Amino acid sequence: MFFGAFGVFGGSKFLHFPTFPLSRLQHRAIARVGIFKAFRYSDRPVSQSFFGNRLMVTHAPQHATASTDDSCVERIVQAAADLFSRHGYNGVSINAIAEAAGTSKANVFHHFRNKDELYVAVLRHVSRPSREMLVSLMDDDSDALTRLQAFAVAHMDNLQQEADTARLIMRETLDPVQGEKSSLLTSEGFAENFSILVRIIRDGQHTGTLRADFDPATLATVLVGMNVFFTISRDGLSHFPEVDFAHNPGLFSERLLDLLFNGIRNQETTS
Numbered sequence: 001m002f003f004g005a006f007g008v009f010g011g012s013k014f015l016h017f018p019t020f021p022l023s024r025l026q027h028r029a030i031a032r033v034g035i036f037k038a039f040r041y042s043d044r045p046v047s048q049s050f051f052g053n054r055l056m057v058t059h060a061p062q063h064a065t066a067s068t069d070d071s072c073v074e075r076i077v078q079a080a081a082d083l084f085s086r087h088g089y090n091g092v093s094i095n096a097i098a099e100a101a102g103t104s105k106a107n108v109f110h111h112f113r114n115k116d117e118l119y120v121a122v123l124r125h126v127s128r129p130s131r132e133m134l135v136s137l138m139d140d141d142s143d144a145l146t147r148l149q150a151f152a153v154a155h156m157d158n159l160q161q162e163a164d165t166a167r168l169i170m171r172e173t174l175d176p177v178q179g180e181k182s183s184l185l186t187s188e189g190f191a192e193n194f195s196i197l198v199r200i201i202r203d204g205q206h207t208g209t210l211r212a213d214f215d216p217a218t219l220a221t222v223l224v225g226m227n228v229f230f231t232i233s234r235d236g237l238s239h240f241p242e243v244d245f246a247h248n249p250g251l252f253s254e255r256l257l258d259l260l261f262n263g264i265r266n267q268e269t270t271s
Helices: 024-033 064-087 094-101 105-111 115-139 144-161 163-174 176-187 190-207 216-237 249-262
Strands: 013-015 055-057
Touching (some): 144 249
Antiparallel strands (some): 013 055
């Protein structure tokens, strides 16, 4: 139920660290894993890269007609993602999507047979970049703790750049009016993303880096779920006097991982 993100187009790649401050440990994890250089991109440009405006992916020019069609499709999908995340599937019309994308209703139907097909395209759109990132982490030879640290930072930054993604995820999982559409989350890539994250955790258990006596799916749920919760709740959290991390996603991520990796029990009092 979890991942997503989007980009900038044009022959080379410019790689930058996330938009929020990182601790020394987070910098080290990112540098060791090297996920900022290991993505596998398709030949077609995506509407936004995994790190939003912090990672600009450009490609060689294509034929004018293909480029125009791709640009139109990207505008339609991006507009649809924004509207679906705000109003839900049933609250969005093709007319509204066409208007937001700056095109005609007929042109939307030229690229997508119906609203269901467009909705599926949106779900694929938001899940693809995270899947590429997770595959890169799966193939990396760093220890599991380092890879999970890198994932947590990257996933958090992605959500901060693309708040629409978090809203769409939450609406998909919580909105009862979705009905038959809810199964699309599983069929269109989100379940695969989750499975890869679970395999990374399980790999750490097999190598002895992580304890072998806990359920990896539970940890994966906590990692992703807390990032999503933080993203949709940070404005409200900023009004809580005890919360000093509402405007510092990196600090929240660092503290969360410290709790997960080291626990809350005082080791000095443990017999």
